[in-house]
Structure formats: structure tokens, C-alpha cells
Amino acid sequence: MILSIESSCDDSSIAITEIESKKLIFHKKISQELQHSKYGGVVPELAARLHAVALPKILEEVKAYLPKLKAVAVTNEPGLSVTLVEGVSMAKALALALDIPIIPVNHLKGHIYSLFIEKESNFPQMILLVSGGHTQVIEAKSIDEMRTIASTMDDSFGESFDKVAKMLDLGYPGGPIVERYAQKGDENKFSFTVPLANSPKIAFSYSGIKNQVRVAIQNRENMTEQDKCDICRAFQKSATAHLIQKIKKIFKTNPSIKDFAIVGGASANLYLREKIAALCKEFDIVLHLAELQYCSDNAAMIGRYAIDAFNIKYFEKIEKIAIKPKSAL
Numbered sequence: 634m635i636l637s638i639e640s641s642c643d644d645s646s647i648a649i650t651e652i653e654s655k656k657l658i659f660h661k662k663i664s665q666e667l668q669h670s671k672y673g674g675v676v677p678e679l680a681a682r683l684h685a686v687a688l689p690k691i692l693e694e695v696k697a698y699l700p701k702l703k704a705v706a707v708t709n710e711p712g713l714s715v716t717l718v719e720g721v722s723m724a725k726a727l728a729l730a731l732d733i734p735i736i737p738v739n740h741l742k743g744h745i746y747s748l749f750i751e752k753e754s755n756f757p758q759m760i761l762l763v764s765g766g767h768t769q770v771i772e773a774k775s776i777d778e779m780r781t782i783a784s785t786m787d788d789s790f791g792e793s794f795d796k797v798a799k800m801l802d803l804g805y806p807g808g809p810i811v812e813r814y815a816q817k818g819d820e821n822k823f824s825f826t827v828p829l830a831n832s833p834k835i836a837f838s839y840s841g842i843k844n845q846v847r848v849a850i851q852n853r854e855n856m857t858e859q860d861k862c863d864i865c866r867a868f869q870k871s872a873t874a875h876l877i878q879k880i881k882k883i884f885k886t887n888p889s890i891k892d893f894a895i896v897g898g899a900s901a902n903l904y905l906r907e908k909i910a911a912l913c914k915e916f917d918i919v920l921h922l923a924e925l926q927y928c929s930d931n932a933a934m935i936g937r938y939a940i941d942a943f944n945i946k947y948f949e950k951i952e953k954i955a956i957k958p959k960s961a962l
């Protein structure tokens with residue numbers, strides 16, 4: 634079995650995965666959303682302190698499995714430095730005490746492996762990763778052949794939902810709240826332009842649309858709950874149309890694409906899922922989605938990556954494991 638740890642942002646999570654069968658034996662996650670919500674975003678110092686309490690608490694529950702472990706896997710990049718350290722320190726202590734190897738895991742690759750939890754891995758794929766820190770399209774051919782072909786020039790898709798929620802005073806994390814408000818909104822009350830609509834560039838940008846929302850809020854006197862729903866509706870529509878337009882370009886220029894997937898916290902957005910499903914249908918492409926519970930940060934996806942890494946002995950010496958807060962794929 635492999636024990637995996639995730640602490641790159643505001644979720645403390647540990648999983649135990651069986652190597653042979655790929656079965657998820659144990660999985661627990663303690664989210665810190667409530668504690669951060671009053672600040673309108675993640676406060677790194679607070680997040681680190683909460684991990685230091687939550688991770689040992691979860692570890693306590695899996696004590697019985699410790700003698701069966703063949704490796705420990707941990708997210709060491711990218712993420713918040715002070716929170717990554719919490720998981721990495723625990724992984725090092727476990728590796729030393731149990732005399733087992735460590736598998737360092739790139740969080741973005743972890744999200745990709747959320748597609749394969751309790752399944753065989755399925756490459757090649759073209760993948761859209763939409764999370765709080767990232768918006769990118771990745772061509773993934775195997776565990777170590779992954780190439781970013783498009784990414785955001787400023788804010789990420791999920792981050793823009795968080796910022797809109799903050800401007801409308803709706804709470805954190807903004808994604809699910811904005812989606813809920815949007816469901817009750819009228820899409821013709823506000824109108825926001827689709828970013829880079831006339832640009833041939835295959836890239837994403839969310840700072841402009843965020844500013845359009847800011848201006849709309851400033852221009853509105855006595856904002857009602859319905860106004861907020863209408864703004865969320867129009868915002869979600871343009872933000873999603875932007876992704877769809879650019880992905881359509883990618884499909885048009887790469888006729889060999891047969892499989893497409895969406896991963897990351899924001900891939901839980903049902904409106905986005907619906908629009909992407911329609912696009913894939915138009916191009917006769919098979920759409921792959923992670924289970925909703927594995928879209929946001931979790932240790933199960935880290936453990937699933939670790940199985941493939943274990944099988945090709947992707948180990949690192951304890952003294953060589955370092956955190957890389959700003960790394961890419």
C-alpha cells in the first residue's frame with residue numbers, strides 16, 4: 634500500500650491506496666473553507682497551522698496500515714510554501730521511521746490522475762485543468778510526457794469565480810457559490826464580453842472580465858440578491874464561453890484528438906461540464922471527467938499518481954526532497 638498526503642493549499646488530506654488493485658482503502662479530507670471564508674481567501678499562515686493539527690489527526694486513523702506501506706507519496710509542488718512544508722515534513726518522518734521510499738508528487742499531475750482513481754490510466758489525453766491556481770490545456774502522453782499547450786496570462790478560471798464572489802460579498806470559495814447564484818440568474822440582465830474573442834492567440838485571460846464585473850457592481854445602486862444572481866449568470870456565461878472558444882480552436886487545429894478531459898476544482902462546475910460535453914459531441918471526441926468528489930484537492934489523486942510512479946521507481950532520497958511552490962508541470 635501507499636500512503637499519500639496532500640497539503641498544497643487549504644485541504645488536509647491523507648489516502649491509502651493498494652498498489653496492485655489500485656483500490657482506495659482509506660481517504661479523508663479536512664477542508665479549511667470555513668476558517669478562511671471570513672477573510673475572503675486563503676490565509677497561508679492560518680492554513681499551515683490548521684494542517685499541523687489536521688494531518689496528525691487523520692494519520693491517527695490509519696495507524697493500523699503503517700506496517701503494510703511500501704512507500705509514502707506527498708505533494709511537494711506547486712502550492713503555498715508554508716502549507717507544502719507541513720505535508721512534506723510528515724512524509725519525511727514516516728519514510729524515516731518506516732524505512733520506505735518517498736514519492737514526490739506534482740500537484741498538477743495529481744489532478745490529472747484524479748481521472749484514473751481505482752481505474753487503469755488512460756493516455757494519451759488532451760486535458761483542461763481548471764483550478765484556483767491554474768487554467769491550462771495539457772497534452773498528456775504518459776506519466777512523464779506532459780506538455781502545456783495553452784495557459785492563462787493572468788488570473789485562473791477558479792480564481793476569477795473567487796474574486797467575483799468576494800466583490801459581491803458572497804463568501805469563499807467563490808466557485809460553488811457563484812454557480813449557485815448563476816442558476817437563479819437571468820442571463821440577459823448583464824452582459825460581459827468574452828475575453829480574447831477576436832484574438833487568434835490560444836491562451837486564457839480572466840482579469841478583464843473581472844474588471845467588467847467590478848464596474849457593473851460600482852454602477853449599481855442598491856444591489857439586490859436578484860442583481861447578484863444576474864451578475865453571476867452573465868459572468869459564468871462569458872467566463873465559460875472563453876474556455877469553449879479557445880478549446881474549439883484547439884480541436885479544429887488538432888483533428889487527431891480523440892479523448893478530452895477536464896480536471897481540477899473548477900471542473901465540478903456543471904454549466905462548464907454541460908458546455909464542454911456539447912463541444913466534444915460536435916467534434917466526436919470522448920469526454921472524460923473525474924468524479925465530483927475528486928475534482929477539488931484530495932490525497933486520493935496523489936495516491937493514484939503514486940502507484941504509476943512506484944511501478945517505475947520514481948523515488949527521491951529524503952534529503953533531496955524539497956518544496957517547489959512556484960513550479961509548473
Ligand code: KG4
Nearest residue numbers: 764765766791806808809898899902929930
Ligand atoms: O483544485 P482546487 O481544489 O484547488 C487548487 O488547486 O487551486 O480548486 C479550487 C478552485 C477554487 O478557485 C474554487 O472557487 C474553484 O476551484 N471551484 C469552482 C467550482 N468549485 C470549485 N469554480 C467554478 N465552479 C465551481 N462549481
Ligand code: ZN
Nearest residue numbers: 764898929930
Ligand atoms: Zn488543486
